[in-house]
Amino acid sequence: MKFRRAIAAAAFAVASSALLAGEIPPGARRSGYSFMGPETRAMQDDDTSNPGMLFVLDGQALWMKKSGSADKACADCHGDARSSMKGVAARYPAFDRTQGRPVTLDQRINLCRAGHQQATPLPYESHDLLALSAFVAHQSREVPITAGDDPQLKPFVEQGRDFFNQREGQLNLSCANCHEDNFDKRLAGAPITQGQLTGYPLYRLEWQTLGSLERRLRSCMTGVRAQAYDYGAPELVALELYLMSRARGLPMETPAVRP
């Protein structure tokens, strides 16, 4: 059936023209989970052995706890997180109209604290912010990632893609040099993954704690001896947005476990 094959080929050409050179096509996208050994996988799979679940439990308690001079809990506005927060993390960073730019889930939590609870923002990488963020993102476990769909986000996704492909630092390497051109290879013995953002915040054995995506990105930047962007910097948010759009279709795993 020559005709059918021509259609298939044409359809493929259309689908692939939307991808830039070197980008990983949807069917070939793989979570960092698939690069791990059986023991680390088992630790993630079993909630009773996944150390990230302790943060999720702390986050649940914080969700119910009244806070700030408004004396309101997250639950007072959002109710049962199991339904109200399901799928939310899978579409973050999201465009925030009042800010005119994308905000991360951590930033969204702090906007709610400032605006609705009249409470002080939680510092980046603090236990409470990680716990709340893990609790909210956990409600999206197994939900496929859709971030980046909003047309207002387009310029920010492009900006993030440019950062991803830009060589930087004294070692002069781009994110793509490792996570697109060399995944499945080993850097000093450690497997390089595609750098897909399925499981944040996640428990890293090397850190001995839960950590944010920004912590991870900053450590890759320091690794190539570049100046790491500050937590919450617009450049870092754009990079996170691009990475989430690049992970489109992969299911969320929060809290993931990684070596």
Added chain:
Amino acid sequence: MPYRIVGDGIPESLTGSPGDAARGRALVLARSTTCILCHSGPFPETRFQGDLAPDLRDAGNRWSASQLRLRLVDASRFNPQTIMPSYYRNDDLVRVGRNFAGKPILAAAEIEDIVAFLATLRD
């Protein structure tokens, strides 16, 4: 940090004197030098070696000291797309971390030590 390229190499030592192969071996094996992150080699005592780049075994058969020196100084001259960093360059770089700005990755003497060591990797 001037140097003179002749053909596909740098024939003269960057310091004016020969390097020390034993020190070069220790440098190649030190993670902070970064070679071993990408390369493997005849280093049975080192557990975690990379596989992003060719094994360094026999490098001295394949390349002269002059070629090895240019490869370390600026590998992008051999292959503009290479991921191998240019170890003796401090310009045309983007957002270099504060602690590293304005410095090449390795000092001239370190490059000479490594060249001396790689030249001994022969069968």
